[in-house]
Amino acid sequence: MSDNCRVSEALYAGLCRYIGTPTEVTVRREVMDMTEMIKTPVQIDACVRKMKSGSYREGFRFKSSDRDTMVWLTNHKVITDLSQSRVYDMSKHSIILMEDTETSPGFVRLQLLTSPRDRIIESSVVPYNDGMYISCVRWRQIMLTTVSRRKFFNYANSHGPCANGFIGDIETDYALCFHCSYWSRLTCCWRTRCTLHNWPPNHVFGDILGNGCHFVPVGNKKAADENELDWRLSFSQAEQKLVYSMNHTQFLCYGLLKIFLKEVINLGIEEPFMCSYFVKTTMFWLIQIGHFTWCPDNLLDCFWKCFKYLLQSVHRGVFPNFFVPQNNMFASKLSTVKGARARRCLLEQLNMHYEMGVTCLLQSPTVREMIEPVICNSFVRIETLLSHIKSAADTDYCIRREIYDKFFLQQNIRNNYLILRLITVLINQSFTEYETLTLQKCTADVLSVTALMNLSTSSSSDSTNKKVYR
Known part of the structure; x- marks a missing residue:
């Protein structure tokens, strides 16, 4: 067995202990899925739906894993074409038309076509081009005001599209959004690409398409001022299903990248250029088009290919969204002097790590503890590490x-x-x-x-x- 294979398997065993075994990750996901299913009737009765999202929902249990919740009203229906309004009962539903022709890729406008069925929608509407549109700024403020009134929710503040705060010592994000059963034409390339590369698997792809997407209240930040009519397309539900479809080596590589990001790349940086969403997007792209083997004895190579993809993206200043590749997710950051400077600093740092090769992983205290014994002692048996990852207890x-x-x-x-x-x-x-x-x-x-x-x-x-x- 080559040294890289031995270290890869030791790393796999260490990450199973730190992140979770396949069984533990399955337990976390299935318990959350069943919990969400059980609570559905109560939410439907209240005309509100809630969905857990983020790394905690994906199956991670890092201390830093925040709890993200998406909330939307069920009596307001978003359509992408006027003909779709026939599907809904106008006496029970208000209709909102999604417009994506005069917006930046990945962003839409929401025009209210009928009378609002909720007071909070009515208070969020602004006139524009002879129509009534929902303001993302006003809508975001509603959730912030709501959670601020809760006694158990501390340090409430606005964070992107969410109301952010703490419940005890757990950081929590709430996003009041809109759900749409239909997909924007902007995702046509993604749908074609999925079919071409056979990932995700057909049953996952069908499930994703059948569950639609969301719109979260945050505008395009390229301009100096946020456009209050812009709403960002959110694929959180689709992303969760894609993460669920990963094999365990892929999931651990995703976790390894998150650890490296937190403990090495973003260490000591107050406003980092790189965020965990870029790591997740990297995984999606490379699983779909990477054409390399994801298995325990190849974990180091998998990490290195992901690292090089991130490095190339930062070097080019282009990071395409997985669902809407026309949306360069670096663009808003690079539109400011501060962001451009942060990119240059990050590029220098990543180039330094690249010169080190995969040994750059040793800069992470968590990873170093997993692989240093195997690097220093060729007699350490990998089989023993793999067979005693976790006990039945x-x-x-x-x-x-x-x-x-x-x-x-x-x-x-x-x-x-x-x-x-x-x-x-x-x-x-x-x-x-x-x-x-x-x-x-x-x-x-x-x-x-x-x-x-x-x-x-x-x-x-x-x-x-x-x-x-x-």
């Missing part, structure tokens, strides 16, 4: 922690009944072991709290009767 602990971290308790009986009605349907369906455990935990939680609510109501009624007939 570790896996059981992961299952317990993930399931008990989820809250199913509702504050009113109606919501509990809505969940129980869904459960009666779900219990007759086939699920994985971890999904079934989550469903059982939810059932127990909802039944117990419903019983206590009924008992409390009954006790109050009995007490009143005793006073009346005393």
